[in-house]
Each structure stands twice: as structure tokens, then as C-alpha cells.
Amino acid sequence: MAEDKKIEINKKLLLLLSIVIVLYLILQLLQIYNNSKLSNYKYDKNKDYVYTKYSSSLNKATVPYINILSKDVEKINEEIINISKEYLSSNNPDKTVSYRYNQNKNILSIVLTYRDVDSEQRLNYSFKTYVFDLKNKGKLLTNEEIINKFNISYVKINEIMSNQMKEKYSDELKKGYLVKEECDYNCFLEMRKINNYIDNANYYIENGHLVVYRAFDIYSIYNEEEYYTRNDFKFIIK
Numbered sequence: 001m002a003e004d005k006k007i008e009i010n011k012k013l014l015l016l017l018s019i020v021i022v023l024y025l026i027l028q029l030l031q032i033y034n035n036s037k038l039s040n041y042k043y044d045k046n047k048d049y050v051y052t053k054y055s056s057s058l059n060k061a062t063v064p065y066i067n068i069l070s071k072d073v074e075k076i077n078e079e080i081i082n083i084s085k086e087y088l089s090s091n092n093p094d095k096t097v098s099y100r101y102n103q104n105k106n107i108l109s110i111v112l113t114y115r116d117v118d119s120e121q122r123l124n125y126s127f128k129t130y131v132f133d134l135k136n137k138g139k140l141l142t143n144e145e146i147i148n149k150f151n152i153s154y155v156k157i158n159e160i161m162s163n164q165m166k167e168k169y170s171d172e173l174k175k176g177y178l179v180k181e182e183c184d185y186n187c188f189l190e191m192r193k194i195n196n197y198i199d200n201a202n203y204y205i206e207n208g209h210l211v212v213y214r215a216f217d218i219y220s221i222y223n224e225e226e227y228y229t230r231n232d233f234k235f236i237i238k
Contacts, residue, residue, distance in 0.1 A: 041138050043069045049108050049134070050101040054081065054088055059096040061088050064110060066130070068138035076130060076140065080112065083128070087114060094123055102206045106135040109205045111213055113230065122225070125233055127213035129202040146203045150210045150238045154198050161197035161212060161235045165189070168232065177224035191220040197235075210237040 042049065044067055053065035063084045066073050087097040094117050101110040112128045131141045147157065169188045172178045178188065189195075194216050202213040212235040218225040 041069055041134055043067050049103060050099075050110060054084070056088050056090075056096075058091040059087070059093045060098075061090070061096045062098050063088060064099045064101065064112070066110065066132075068108075068132065068134075070138045072140060073132070073138050080128075084112070084114075087116075092117065094121075102204075103134075104205060104208050106133060107205050108132040108134055108138075111202065111204050113213075122219055124215070124217075125230065126215050127202045127233065129204045129213060131203065131205055143201075143203055146205065147210065149205075152210065152238055157201070157212065157237055158197045160237050161201075161214065164235050165192075165194070165197075172224055172227055175227065177222055177227050183222070191222075192216040192218075211235065212237055 047067050049067050050064050051067065052062045054063040055061060061084070063081060066077055066080075084097045087095060090096065094115060097112060097114050099110060099112045101108065103109075108131070110130045114126045114128070116124050116126070118124060131146050133139045133141055147154070166185065169178070169185050172188075173180055183191070197212075197214060200214060204211040204213060213233055214235060215233055218228045
């Protein structure tokens with residue numbers, strides 16, 4: 001009796017394992033099919049959707065080429081190289097351009113990071129993002145289309161970014177860069193030249209999360225520019 005029960009349990013486990021394997025194979029086939037379908041939108045099917053086309057050994061600059069078969073994307077590639085020319089030709093390692101990209105299913109996101117130096121040789125950052133819908137022939141998504149995917153409002157985005165900046169302010173106080181009695185939060189924002197967070201926001205989708213890249217001034221009489229890194233301009237929204 002116990003042996004029969006053991007055999008019955010083993011049969012059920014084997015059936016369950018078979019179902020799991022079949023489901024896994026179906027998902028793999030669907031993934032292969034979707035990738036094959038999406039590759040039809042590539043200009044060069046032998047290359048990734050984004051790859052480095054221009055680079056410079058002088059300042060380690062890298063400029064992406066967006067490998068999507070589309071007249072609109074062709075114009076965007078021209079726009080990128082036109083904006084990046086002066087960075088590619090610079091021999092100053094502090095004046096450069098780099099990029100990163102993320103593909104999440106049919107959504108392809110690219111962020112370019114520009115580093116520059118002003119007349120006082122101070123380092124500044126700026127960003128430019130592009131988000132494409134590969135299922136829709138590589139359509140460039142507007143800011144509204146991007147945030148609508150996350151069912152979130154500009155007001156909420158502004159609030160989340162504000163909270164994250166307040167955390168940076170508190171951390172600067174703890175680490176001794178700022179003194180609260182000398183510079184409160186409003187003073188902190190004024191030094192950053194931030195009136196609101198939505199202005200100059202660059203939207204990016206990373207592994208299914210909504211991200212904003214937002215540049216701001218990092219210099220003041222307190223020398224807290226040492227506190228900031230590239231990641232401090234990245235705000236994870238949702």
C-alpha cells in the first residue's frame with residue numbers, strides 16, 4: 001500500500017516536471033520568435049541594436065549608432081554625431097562623451113552622458129536620452145508616452161526626485177560638506193540651480209524601471225563637488 005502511494009507521488013512529480021519543462025520550452029521558443037521578429041527592424045542584422053561607431057583614444061569618447069531601419073532613426077543618428085563632434089575631437093580627458101543602453105523586451109533605451117569643462121575648468125555633466133518601441137518599427141517615444149507606461153504623473157515624478165534630493169542634502173550635512181545654519185534646503189536648491197525637477201529631465205527605461213537623468217550645478221563656495229558622482233544625476237522613479 002505504501003509502495004503504491006509512493007509510485008503515485010512519483011508519477012505526479014514526473015507529470016509536474018514535464019509540464020514545467022514544456023512551459024519553459026514554449027517560453028524559449030516565443031523568445032526566439034520575438035527576437036527574430038524584432039530583428040527585422042535592424043539596419044544591419046549582424047549587429048546589436050546599439051553599437052559604438054565612433055570613438056576617440058584621446059579622451060575615451062564613445063558615440064553610439066542606433067541600428068534601426070527607419071528614416072526617423074537615421075535623423076537621430078545624425079543628430080547624435082553632430083552634438084558629439086566637439087567631444088570626439090577633444091584631447092581633454094574631462095571633455096568626453098559616453099553612452100549606455102538597455103533593452104527590455106521591445107523597449108530600447110539609450111542615454112548619452114556628456115562631460116565638459118567650463119571657462120574655470122570646472123567639470124559639468126549633461127545628458128540626452130532616447131527611448132524606442134521596437135515593435136512599432138522603432139518609434140521614438142515622447143516623454144508622455146514613456147511615463148504613461150508607468151501610470152505616473154509629472155507631479156509624482158517631481159515629488160520623488162525632490163525626496164531623493166533631500167536625502168542628498170541630509171547626507172551632505174552628515175558628511176560635513178554643508179552646515180544647516182549656513183545653508184538650509186532652499187539654499188541648497190538655489191546653489192544647484194533647481195527650480196523644479198521636471199525641467200531638463202531625461203527619461204530612460206532600465207530593466208523595466210523608469211529612470212530620470214537630470215543634470216544640476218554641483219559647485220559652490222562649499223566645494224561639495226567632491227561629493228557628487230555621475231550616479232547622483234540618476235533618479236530611480238518607479
